[in-house]
Amino acid sequence: MTSREKKAVFGLSFIYMTRMLGLFMLMPVLALDAHAMRDSTPFLLGLAVGIYGLAQAMLQFPFGSASDRFGRKPVLIFGLLLFILGSVLGAVTDNIWGVVLARVLQGAGAVSSVLLATAGDLTDDAHRTKAMAAIGGSISIAYVLGMALGPIIYGIAGLAAVFWGAAVLGALAFLPLLLVIPQIPEGQQRRMGSFRDALRIFAHPAVQAASVGIFILQMVLGASFVVLSPELLRAMGVTQGAIWEVYLPVMFGGIVVMLYPVIYAEKHKQHRRMLAISGVTIAIGALLMGLFAGSFWPVGIAAIIFFGGYNIASAILPSMMSRSTAPEQRGAASGVYSLMQFLGIFAGGVVGGWGLGWIGVQGVFYILAVVGIALALQSMMAGGAVGKLLAAEERS
Numbered sequence: 001m002t003s004r005e006k007k008a009v010f011g012l013s014f015i016y017m018t019r020m021l022g023l024f025m026l027m028p029v030l031a032l033d034a035h036a037m038r039d040s041t042p043f044l045l046g047l048a049v050g051i052y053g054l055a056q057a058m059l060q061f062p063f064g065s066a067s068d069r070f071g072r073k074p075v076l077i078f079g080l081l082l083f084i085l086g087s088v089l090g091a092v093t094d095n096i097w098g099v100v101l102a103r104v105l106q107g108a109g110a111v112s113s114v115l116l117a118t119a120g121d122l123t124d125d126a127h128r129t130k131a132m133a134a135i136g137g138s139i140s141i142a143y144v145l146g147m148a149l150g151p152i153i154y155g156i157a158g159l160a161a162v163f164w165g166a167a168v169l170g171a172l173a174f175l176p177l178l179l180v181i182p183q184i185p186e187g188q189q190r191r192m193g194s195f196r197d198a199l200r201i202f203a204h205p206a207v208q209a210a211s212v213g214i215f216i217l218q219m220v221l222g223a224s225f226v227v228l229s230p231e232l233l234r235a236m237g238v239t240q241g242a243i244w245e246v247y248l249p250v251m252f253g254g255i256v257v258m259l260y261p262v263i264y265a266e267k268h269k270q271h272r273r274m275l276a277i278s279g280v281t282i283a284i285g286a287l288l289m290g291l292f293a294g295s296f297w298p299v300g301i302a303a304i305i306f307f308g309g310y311n312i313a314s315a316i317l318p319s320m321m322s323r324s325t326a327p328e329q330r331g332a333a334s335g336v337y338s339l340m341q342f343l344g345i346f347a348g349g350v351v352g353g354w355g356l357g358w359i360g361v362q363g364v365f366y367i368l369a370v371v372g373i374a375l376a377l378q379s380m381m382a383g384g385a386v387g388k389l390l391a392a393e394e395r396s
Contacts, residue, residue: 001123001131004182008122009131011176012115013138015076018173019083020139022166023052023106024146026090027225028247029154029162030099032233040096042226046353048099050222053345055107060339064113072118073177076111080173083109087167091160102163107342109170113335122182143314147251207333210317211340213275216375217313218341220282220368222348226356227364228303231289235299250303257281257308262315272379275316279376281309283369290365306368313375 001009030049067075086105093099115135123131153162202208232246265274285306292298318337355364 005123005131007180008119008182009134011181012119012122012131013134014176014180015080015173016112016115016135017138017142018169019080019109019111020142021146021149022083022087022169024143025150025153025162025165026146027150027221028147028229029150029159031226031229032154033159036094037096037099038094042357043350043353044096044100046223046226046349046351046356048096048103048349049226049352050346050349051100052103052107053218053222053342053347053349055104056110056112056342057339057346059108059110060113060335060342063110064117064335067114067117072114072121073181075114076118076177077174079109079111079114080170080177081109082106084167084170087163087170091163091167106166110338110342112338116335116338118181148248151247202336204333207336211337212378213313213317213375214337215340215344215347216371216378217310217317218344219348219351220286220371220375221310222345223352223355223364223368223371224286224306224348226349226352227361228289231293231299231361232303235294235296237296246300250300251307253304254307254311257304258311258315261312265316271316275313275379276376278309278312278316279372279374279379281312281372282306282375283309283372285309286365286368286372290362290369293362293365309372 027049031045063075063079083106086102086108089105090099090102093102119131119135149165150162153165232250236246238246261274261277265271285302285304285308288302289299289306292302351367352364355367359366
């Protein structure tokens with residue numbers, strides 16, 4: 001890569017990481033303060049967890065289209081300001097409705113598609129896959145750090161401090177945006193198609209396949225955090241302030257479980273098989289957490305299995321997306337992918353909250369087991385779009 005491209009990829013990855021770190025820090029601790037929030041119910045708790053994803057999903061295409069007309073950086077600035085505003089609101093409210101609104105505003109800063117379009121503007125086709133891999137890696141780093149830092153900050157200063165941390169991270173994202181990322185030539189900046197052209201990407205088989213997969217996967221994640229943090233506290237016998245002591249080894253164990261299947265998939269072109277295995281692994285972990293709820297070692301080991309399966313799928317699906325679409329399609333394709341990703345988080349939060357109120361903690365884990373099996377079946381659909389896509393990926 002040229003120096004200009006390296007600056008662009010570094011800056012864009014940093015913005016991705018700070019925004020997603022703010023999100024992931026909140027995921028494992030939002031459910032812990034439910035009893036202290038006014039007007040809180042299980043359903044509203046699930047809504048607060050997942051509505052960020054709904055706002056993101058609804059605004060991915062509008063933000064991308066606006067960046068074509070008004071420029072990438074002005075739209076990125078606007079989106080980051082919305083994210084900061086939502087984070088500040090979450091820090092100062094003690095009502096569940098205030099938290100729901102805060103999460104809506106955080107999600108309204110839907111700049112993922114704009115960031116991907118900017119990466120396309122500032123990198124050569126020969127280096128596009130490297131750029132997407134770097135951005136994907138920054139999200140993975142944010143995921144691991146968020147799962148560890150969120151509980152630590154919560155243990156020291158409570159949920160408000162986690163929201164304040166997200167606001168600070170949003171402010172830090174302005175530094176590379178204003179000082180590092182190069183200016184985009186106007187001709188390149190406006191080269192993307194119209195909103196109508198972007199809508200056509202929904203019919204692309206590869207985009208459909210990867211988008212359905214990420215929707216299912218993120219639904220699992222959104223639903224799990226409605227019940228997982230309280231259950232880990234109960235099973236491990238630790239206080240809320242010490243939950244990071246549980247999440248850190250669980251997340252590290254999940255990464256260790258992920259490594260060999262992902263390496264094997266890349267080396268032997270067995271992406272379809274490994275994606276199916278990831279769904280089965282998620283199902284096994286969720287089922288064990290439901291069966292052994294309240295037991296120390298079984299729940300801890302099951303959580304590691306669960307996150308191992310999630311990590312496998314989250315590594316394979318973006319690779320499918322980038323390799324299965326032409327360079328001129330990747331901006332629109334990423335918009336659809338991001339839409340389904342955040343819509344899955346919203347659906348998972350709502351399903352988790354509904355399930356918690358209707359059939360309890362164990363029932364939600366059993367639902368997650370069924371969804372994990374659905375991911376495995378979706379990846380192996382013979383003759384369908386998913387099967388064709390993954391078979392082509394294996395042959396490539």
